Amino acid sequence: MDCVVIGGGVAGMQAALSFRKAYSEKTVTLVDNESEVGYYRTLLPQFMNRTLPENKLFFWQDQDDPRFTIISGVRVESLERENRALVLSDGSQIPYRRLIIASGGRPVIPPVCGAAGIAGVFTVRSLTTAREARVWLPQHPEVVIVGGGLVGVKTAAYLASQDIPVTLIEKENHLLPQALSSQAAQLAEEHLLRNKVQLLLGSTIEDIQSSSGSISAIKASGQWVNCRTLFVAAGSVPEVTFLADSGLLREGNLEVNRALQTTDANIFAAGDAVTIVERDNFTPWTWPQAAVQGQLAAHNLYLPAPFSLSCLSRVNAMNLHGLSLVVLGIPVEGAERCVYTNPAAGVYRELYQVDGRIVGGALVGDITNAGKLHWMMNIGDRIDTDFTELLEPRLETFAKMSPSCAKLNQRAVFLPS
Known part of the structure; x- marks a missing residue:
């Protein structure tokens, strides 16, 4: 071959x-x-x-x-x-x-979640498992999700949109800890709470109860929570x-x-x-x-001199059933944070910069210019404009910038998430 x-x-x-x-x-x-x-x-x-x-x-x-x-x-x-x-x-x-x-x-499966023979426990990793969960859920609607990363948060948002009771457990003190700062994550947490998702932050799952071979409750931070469907989204x-x-x-x-x-x-x-x-x-x-x-x-594969990746970034884009979110990367040591916020509109936008170069950031609630900001981070050039102005969610922001940034006016495309 x-x-x-x-x-x-x-x-x-x-x-x-x-x-x-x-x-x-x-x-x-x-x-x-x-x-x-x-x-x-x-x-x-x-x-x-x-x-x-x-x-x-x-x-x-x-x-x-x-x-x-x-x-x-x-x-x-x-x-x-x-x-x-x-x-x-x-x-x-x-x-x-x-x-x-x-x-x-x-998938990473906490030992307590891997009890053999208990029905109603699923990972969010494969189509086969998702099919099983799709059939199981209508008759077992009390859901607990272990893991407040991208997969767990998205699963919680979409299940709650169908009026399914959801409890989300995250061991860190805020959601999306590998993607967002605590300030940016706050909007995601408020969005889930408005959609009646119960959050147990700084908590871990400690025990499981079953009834007639199916999961019936979980224990987290000393309290028991009814659970007839458990999704494990604790990373991979x-x-x-x-x-x-x-x-x-x-x-x-x-x-x-x-x-x-x-x-x-x-x-x-x-x-x-x-x-x-x-x-x-x-x-x-x-x-x-x-x-x-x-x-x-x-x-x-067959090149005598292989090309290298031009950028190592953890950019991601997603919609939490009504809340748009783009992750440009978590902050690095020594980075300065610049923030634009509009609480009334549910918007929080932040960039991290080192020596005038974007090294990370997040856009929550308004993702205007996300593609251009990502591209600017990728090319790694120093930015000769005010970062606060750069963060304002206005389409004309880049049109006013210097000729050195003119190429950023091209349309940027995000892959599906």
Whole structure:
């Protein structure tokens, strides 16, 4: 096989499709343990609350390409680098000339949530699980969600929109701790509270009760909460267990350089499975980064001098059923924060800058100019204008800026979230 891709999520599918475009005469095989590939995991909350039909989840449809083969429903058990082959769970092997590892992540499940045999406990990670939850929910509407990150918050917002009682538990003292400052997160918290989501911040799940084999209550911070459906959204870790004996892991991490190349010149990797080694180690964890990395890994496979990622950022965009939110990146040490706020309109916008360069920020309630601000952060130039003015949510803001920023007036596109 000219190229084999492990993983049918956004990084893997984008890698496979990009490889076919870049190397039209070569073949690509994609392997995934799920039965379906090429769908938006980020839309699973809307699917589970029945506001989105299943066919709208998919960003790819089979196009009957004889040079593109998909092997689904089987797991990669191990990688034999000396033979350039993958060993699959059905006992078969797949040879490769070049390999892209885009195996994604596996959910973190607190020990108390993993009690065997209790029905009504779900992760928000796969279409198979989402289908089960979609059927289960109407008869078991008292919901508890463990984890106040992007997945947990979005799931809470969309379930609450259907008048489903929801309690959201987050161990930190504010929601979205890996994405927002406490000030920016406050608007998201107020939005959920207005939609009758109960928040237990600074709390962890301590115990579970069941009745007739199904979950009935959970204990958090000393109090019992009725629970007939439990969603575990406590984050994920890279799924690289099949690489344990491959020699590719360093302290359990699959490390790549900015060209997404591993220590094996024939193997590249992308998405949630990887740790990018720069001055500091960087783990992507966002949909847009995974898509870009999949595309770049594919283009680099047969290049004598691979290209490097131009930007390492954790940008993400989402809508919490009525509250728009764009994350440009959490603050870095030594950064100065600039803020624009309009409490009456439910707007909070902040940027973090170091030496006149944007290094992070968040737009909550009004995402005007989000694409242009992200682009400005990516190019890394010093900004010769007042940051306070830059934060004002006015479309004409960039039109008044100096010629050095004129290129930012082009339309910027965000990937779906």
